[in-house]
Amino acid sequence: MKFRILIAMLMVTSVFTTTAIAEDTAYKPFVLASVNDGTLEDSTSATVKALRGAGFEIAGQYSPVDGSNVIVVTSDALKGIAARSDRGGYAAGQRVSVTEVDGKIEVAYVNPVYIQYAYRLDGDMQPILASLTDALGMVKECGGGDKKMTAKKLGKYHYMVGMQRFDDPSELASFASYEAAVAAVEDGLAKPGDALSLVYRIDIPGKEETVFGVGMRMTSEDEKDLDSAFQMDVVDFEGCKKRAYFPYEVLVTGNNAEALHMRFRMAVHFPNLSMMGSHGFTKLISAPGAIEKALGAMVGSE
Numbered sequence: 001m002k003f004r005i006l007i008a009m010l011m012v013t014s015v016f017t018t019t020a021i022a023e024d025t026a027y028k029p030f031v032l033a034s035v036n037d038g039t040l041e042d043s044t045s046a047t048v049k050a051l052r053g054a055g056f057e058i059a060g061q062y063s064p065v066d067g068s069n070v071i072v073v074t075s076d077a078l079k080g081i082a083a084r085s086d087r088g089g090y091a092a093g094q095r096v097s098v099t100e101v102d103g104k105i106e107v108a109y110v111n112p113v114y115i116q117y118a119y120r121l122d123g124d125m126q127p128i129l130a131s132l133t134d135a136l137g138m139v140k141e142c143g144g145g146d147k148k149m150t151a152k153k154l155g156k157y158h159y160m161v162g163m164q165r166f167d168d169p170s171e172l173a174s175f176a177s178y179e180a181a182v183a184a185v186e187d188g189l190a191k192p193g194d195a196l197s198l199v200y201r202i203d204i205p206g207k208e209e210t211v212f213g214v215g216m217r218m219t220s221e222d223e224k225d226l227d228s229a230f231q232m233d234v235v236d237f238e239g240c241k242k243r244a245y246f247p248y249e250v251l252v253t254g255n256n257a258e259a260l261h262m263r264f265r266m267a268v269h270f271p272n273l274s275m276m277g278s279h280g281f282t283k284l285i286s287a288p289g290a291i292e293k294a295l296g297a298m299v300g301s302e
Contacts, residue, residue: 114149198213
């Protein structure tokens with residue numbers, strides 16, 4: 001009897017210890033997959049081939065900053081997780097970057113497990129991470145400095161008091177129907193002559209939800225706050241290159257169009273940035289409002 005009680009106590013202790021370890025695990029927002037010789041064009045082609053070979057579908061590709069390409073992929077598994085999750089469309093596209101750095105080529109991607117917790121997904125993104133690692137490699141996780149971003153912290157993350165969380169998006173516009181909302185975003189992104197462009201569209205199966213990837217490159221100084229190169233000059237200054245922060249997303253869910261607020265989206269991808277200084281958020285102080293206004297105008301809310 002005493003032996004059985006001892007075994008039971010050990011099993012309970014093991015469960016609590018495992019849970020504590022899992023809750024204490026810290027995650028990084030990006031993964032450096034490889035550092036290689038070669039050209040940007042050849043490395044991008046090889047990366048696309050490797051992703052397709054791993055079963056991913058190429059949703060879109062573009063250059064957010066000179067000397068870099070971003071490839072956005074999806075899969076049935078990613079779409080399935082998005083379909084089960086509230087506003088899960090934000091995670092339906094996995095972002096991979098190929099960047100020229102000091103004569104080498106860095107391949108990196110957003111950590112899908114980090115996104116799982118930050119975007120409160122109802123699903124396990126570890127198999128997605130495993131597929132990306134098999135296809136592209138893993139040198140190390142990177143980003144976030146010494147910030148210890150656990151699942152619990154990510155699930156309720158905001159940069160500071162008064163700033164937005166995942167469930168505080170920019171509400172861009174409401175329409176008579178889901179179809180009208182989708183058409184408004186497509187029409188807005190098709191307009192030439194501004195900073196915004198369509199990178200990809202992913203429809204979430206089984207629900208009225210579509211996510212659009214939005215490129216942001218200024219066509220004049222008036223659009224500087226929207227410009228991806230300007231934003232990266234401020235925030236992407238140490239460690240692996242984090243060009244896979246882009247593209248931005250606009251989500252149509254039901255008859256509403258929305259976007260994650262920059263004060264959440266930027267902060268959760270770069271949680272170690274200070275408020276002040278040459279690489280602080282104050283350097284981008286007018287960007288959140290400019291992005292919200294531009295996306296709202298794009299869907300016709302102004």
